[in-house]
Amino acid sequence: xxxxxxxxxxxxxxxxxxxxxxxxxxxxxxxxxxxxxxxxxxxxxxxxxxxxxxxxxxxxxxxxxxxxxxxxxxxxxxxxxxxxxxxxxxxxxxxxxxxxxxxxxxxxxxxxxxxxxxxxxxxxxxxxxxxxxxxxxxxxxxxxxxxxxxxxxxxxxxxxxxxxxxxxxxxxxxxxxxxxxxxxxxxxxxxxxxxxxxxxxxxxxxxxxxxxxxxxxxxxxxxxxxxxxxxxxxxxxxxxxxxxxxxxxxxxxxxxxxxxxxxxxxxxxxxxxxxxxxxxxxxxxxxxxxxxxxxxxxxxxxxxxxxxxxxxxxxxxxxxxxxxxxxxxxxxxxxxxxxxxxxxxxxxxxxxxxxxxxxxxxxxxxxxxxxxxxxxxxxxxxxxxxxxxxxxxxxxxxxxxxxxxxxxxxxxxxxxxxxxxxxxxxxxxxxxxxxxxxxxxxxxxxxxxxxxxxxxxxxxxxxxxxxxxxxxxxxxxxxxxxxxxxxxxxxxxxxxxxxxxxxxxxxxxxxxxx
Numbered sequence: 001x002x003x004x005x006x007x008x009x010x011x012x013x014x015x016x017x018x019x020x021x022x023x024x025x026x027x028x029x030x031x032x033x034x035x036x037x038x039x040x041x042x043x044x045x046x047x048x049x050x051x052x053x054x055x056x057x058x059x060x061x062x063x064x065x066x067x068x069x070x071x072x073x074x075x076x077x078x079x080x081x082x083x084x085x086x087x088x089x090x091x092x093x094x095x096x097x098x099x100x101x102x103x104x105x106x107x108x109x110x111x112x113x114x115x116x117x118x119x120x121x122x123x124x125x126x127x128x129x130x131x132x133x134x135x136x137x138x139x140x141x142x143x144x145x146x147x148x149x150x151x152x153x154x155x156x157x158x159x160x161x162x163x164x165x166x167x168x169x170x171x172x173x174x175x176x177x178x179x180x181x182x183x184x185x186x187x188x189x190x191x192x193x194x195x196x197x198x199x200x201x202x203x204x205x206x207x208x209x210x211x212x213x214x215x216x217x218x219x220x221x222x223x224x225x226x227x228x229x230x231x232x233x234x235x236x237x238x239x240x241x242x243x244x245x246x247x248x249x250x251x252x253x254x255x256x257x258x259x260x261x262x263x264x265x266x267x268x269x270x271x272x273x274x275x276x277x278x279x280x281x282x283x284x285x286x287x288x289x290x291x292x293x294x295x296x297x298x299x300x301x302x303x304x305x306x307x308x309x310x311x312x313x314x315x316x317x318x319x320x321x322x323x324x325x326x327x328x329x330x331x332x333x334x335x336x337x338x339x340x341x342x343x344x345x346x347x348x349x350x351x352x353x354x355x356x357x358x359x360x361x362x363x364x365x366x367x368x369x370x371x372x373x374x375x376x377x378x379x380x381x382x383x384x385x386x387x388x389x390x391x392x393x394x395x396x397x398x399x400x401x402x403x404x405x406x407x408x409x410x411x412x413x414x415x416x417x418x419x420x421x422x423x424x425x426x427x428x429x430x431x432x433x434x435x436x437x438x439x440x441x442x443x444x445x446x447x448x449x450x451x452x453x454x455x456x457x458x459x460x461x462x463x464x465x466x467x468x469x470x471x472x473x474x475x476x477x478x479x480x481x482x483x484x485x486x487x488x489x490x491x492x493x494x495x496x497x498x499x500x501x502x503x504x505x506x507x508x509x510x511x512x513x514x
Contacts, residue, residue, distance in 0.1 A: 031150055031158060031233040034210050038145045039161030040203050041101050041138040044108045044196070046166035048077060048135060050173020050334060051192045053309045054181065054327055058189040063121050067447050074309050075443030076125065077132040081436035084136020089429030091137070097145040097213040104141060105204035108134030109197045116194020134200075140432045144425060147416035148213040151234055156348030156481060159416050160341070160409035167341045167404060170308060171334035178327045215421055218247045224260025246487075250421040273426045287492040288418050291476055292431040295357075298469030299411045300438035302364055303462035304403050306446045307396060308333065313447075317375060317455050318392040319384055329393065336397045340404035352481040353410050354473070360406020361470050364399055368463035371395035376456030411435070417480055420489050 052074050060070055084107070092100040111131025118124040142162040150158040176195060180188040214233075217226035226247065230240035245255055253262055281289060307314065311333050312326040320326055347356060374391040381388070419427035450458040478491040 028151060028154075028233055028235060031154070034149050034233065035146045035158040035161050037203075037206055037210050038097075038101060038149070039142050039165045040199075041104055041142045041207075042162040042165035043169035043172070043199055043203075044105070044138050045081075045135045046169020046171075047173045047176075047196050047199070048131065048169075049166075049305065049308055050170035050330075051176050051196065052077075052173070053311055053330055054174065054177025055189040055192040057312060057323070058181075058185050058192075059124070062185045062189065063124075065121055069121065071444050071447045073121070073125065073128070075440045075445075077128045077135065078305075078436040078440030078443060080129045080132025081136035081139060081440075082433050084133035084138075085140045085429045085432035085436060086136075087133075088137040088140040088432075089426040092141055092144065092216075092425045093219075097141060097148065097216050098207060098210055100137060100141045101145065101207045102204050104134050104137035105200040105207070106134070107131075107137065109200040109204070110134075112194055112197035112200065116190050116197070118190070118193075131196075136432065136436065139436070140425075140429045143412040143416035144428050145213055147413075148215045148424075149211075149229075149233055151239075152483065154349060155417060156353065156413055157345050159413040160345045160348055162412050163404075163409040164338075164341050164345060167334070167338045167408070171331070171338050174327070174331045174334040178324075178331060181323065181327060214244075215247055215251075215424075218244070218251045218253065219421070221253075221262045222260075223248065223253065223257075223262055247421065273423055277423055277426060277430065282493075284489055284493040285420070285423065287476075288420075288489065289427070289430070291418060291478075291492070292415055292427060293434050294469075294472050294476065295411050295414055296431045296435040297438050298361065298465065298472060299407050300435055300442060301462075302361070302403075302407070302466040302469060303368065303442060303459065304400070304408075305439045305443050306458075306462070307399060308337075309443050310446055311396065314375075314396065314455070315393075318378060319389045333396060333400055337400045337404045337408075340401040341408055344405045344409045347405070348409065348413060349481060352479050353414050354477055354479040356406040357410045357414075357473050357477065358470060360402050360410070361466050361473065363402040364407065365463050365466035365470065367395045367399040367402060368459050368466060371399065372456040372459035372463060374456075375459060376454065379454060379456060414477075414480065417488055418492065 056070055056074055059065070059073070065073070084104075088100060088104070091103070095103075108131055111127055111129075111134055114127035114130055115124060118127050142165075143159055146159045146161060147155060173192075176192050180191045182188075183191065211229045211232070212225070214226040214229040217223070217229065223244070227240065227244050230243055231237055234240045234243060248255060248257075277285065277289060311330045315326045315329045320329060344356070371392060374388050374395060377388045378385060378392065415428055415431045416424075446458065449461075453461070480488050480491065483491070
């Protein structure tokens with residue numbers, strides 16, 4: 001795409017951006033409700049992460065498995081997610097966003113039941129494969145649908161809901177661990193895992209009450225249905241018409257075409273998209289893809305899943321030895337994560353994605369370094385040091401709070417809004433794949449890592465990765481707050497010179513207002 005063309009397009013679209021940014025419309029109740037329903041699917045991933053942190057204690061005791069088998073069992077679901085997230089992009093372009101959410105819940109339902117009835121390690125591994133495919137579908141489709149249904153003025157708030165759901169799921173998993181921990185070992189962990197099938201049934205049913213994504217409808221030529229959805233989810237009919245015009249342009253439909261159903265000539269089921277993303281990307285798409293892969297990589301490689309999944313082991317290393325004490329401490333972790341993700345939902349559209357990301361990952365690096373220091377002191381001390389244990393607990397809670405207020409929600413929000421319409425589903429699936437593979441590598445090697453370089457050394461390593469992530473975000477990541485999904489791509493194209501284009505867009509918006 002040429003810069004001159006960008007300037008012409010921005011002139012035509014600045015009026016709509018001004019409409020959304022200057023009026024600050026009230027939250028649309030339909031968009032709010034639909035975003036919540038779609039985002040609840042992400043509870044599936046959160047619950048599995050939370051419940052496995054405690055269930056693995058009892059699984060190890062019951063099935064008599066080694067530490068290597070423990071870390072493989074805990075982390076393998078993230079690699080299994082890769083299958084689901086890669087398939088979900090094409091599937092959602094084929095059957096629609098809504099039915100893909102239903103499919104995600106159905107697959108996870110089967111996986112949860114299988115985990116609950118697992119009789120040995122091999123059966124449990126197969127069950128997690130099935131559940132992992134469902135989680136991969138959910139991770140990809142929830143943010144995509146939410147972004148496509150949300151007004152630009154509240155998109156940051158609404159598209160942070162999937163991360164809120166993940167944190168609620170983690171907290172529920174921790175509570176489930178504690179609730180069933182008093183049962184016989186061979187029954188308790190099976191109930192912890194199997195009960196995850198219950199919410200998936202409810203979610204699959206309520207999703208049917210949601211409308212289809214208006215952007216997907218336009219890609220199928222169903223313009224009349226798309227306009228009906230936009231009229232519901234945006235503030236005024238004028239705003240809905242402006243948004244529809246932008247979507248039609250992105251889908252290659254002439255503006256003078258007013259039919260409710262039109263013949264779309266462009267590829268609408270994902271054909272050829274992989275070539276445009278990976279083999280022959282434009283400078284804009286290349287910049288977007290680098291940012292998408294980078295934000296997902298640094299989110300997970302900073303060690304969040306290691307802390308969430310292995311928090312009982314970390315607290316054991318810190319000096320908390322009782323099973324009840326460790327499980328209650330993990331509930332505190334889940335509670336803090338949930339509280340701060342709720343705070344983040346109100347900051348994304350006020351402070352912006354970039355500022356929150358930089359503040360969050362900078363604080364994470366500092367808290368990880370301090371956690372590494374406290375664990376190193378405890379590891380080298382023969383006496384029990386109360387202050388070091390307190391510092392360790394404080395840094396774990398600080399880390400998850402900083403993650404939840406920034407890097408947690410921003411990753412899904414940013415990812416779901418930067419890709420052009422025809423590349424969005426597959427682009428998001430690439431990001432989710434990177435996210436889950438990175439998480440899988442971290443969680444499947446964490447025990448071996450801290451045995452090799454000490455528990456403190458592992459967190460010093462995570463701190464260094466987080467610091468590198470701060471530099472990456474500062475150099476490469478444009479701010480997207482307040483722009484429509486159709487305008488966002490104009491911010492990309494120059495990996496380190498994007499600020500110039502962003503300033504030009506701002507100047508044009510100011511001139512349009514004058």
